[in-house]
Amino acid sequence: MTEIPLILHVAPRSGNCHKVELFLSILGVPYRTATHDYTPADLKSQAFRAKNPRGQVPVLEIGDNVIWDSQAILVYLARAHGGEGWLPSDAAAMAEVMQWLALSANEHLFGLAQVRIMRRYRHGNEPLVLTVLERALALAARGLETMERRLARAPWLALDRPTIAEMACFTYPALHREAEIDLAPYPATRAWLGRVRALPGFKTMEGID
Template structure:
């Protein structure tokens, strides 16, 4: 199993995190995003979108971090990570959708603007980000995990960019239930630490 990866990407991190949580080894292959390696023909043959992460398992390339989580959960993880129950699966799908839309366009985009120097509407991204933080905090007021009584891939998908919200100029202190949930994830066996910036600003 190989993971085509970029260390600072939150979407790549969520796949690395899940691999750690389920104890599944994978070879990490760094994609040189700052120099456009994701647009080279050999990479586009794996993912025509030109995006990381890409997981290759038994010769099969799989793209999109949310889809990769579903694959890994079904093939390699204990059942609680992606239950067979239809209601639970629908609820998980809702959180994966939130990750790809509201979180991406809010918290993640604010981080890209501040940490990577991209041109974004920072005020709009931060406003969207605060709405997501408020939503998740309220959801967790009487819950331990986002879906059900055990952690699922919903928690893994939502965690990274919310945990790094302060890199997008968003304060986490006002959200006690969210912070307790973040701490529970960090306490899980196999947890991998968040990516940290080193040196000068880099381009994602």
């Protein structure tokens, strides 16, 4: 088996980067790091956004393949280097593991990690009085922009066919009117909403037009 070198993009003091480095260390998989800073010229630059449209670390490069989310990277490493041990393929066992990845993306990232940032590293652009609504509007825009960037060049989010990426990402953009969020700037996303709606067996809910 040819070893394709792994390059992990990291930034100082990032807990999400630590998760990946911890797992690489436990697996004993060799890798190189590329260290970034949080300036507009680096993680927020167009060049870096070509690797990760969210403008965040960690990002893992495996040859030409780029994976841009810490959870997705953990899944990749578990399946590529961990056999059935760290992420079994059995449906029930995999779901047990995924519950906790969901907890880490939700309560940990928007709870523990957020409190740490605000108390310890409070960035100039994120004052303590930022309201939940202001923060949510910024996140909503980042999510829609990330989808739009992908869907402008591919019909489906993850692969060449619908996957559970479509199931996970359809509902809230489709409920945009209830959030009073305009989808006019996201034409590729609007076209994709139509493709999901056209899937055999599609089911709607109140609030989706």
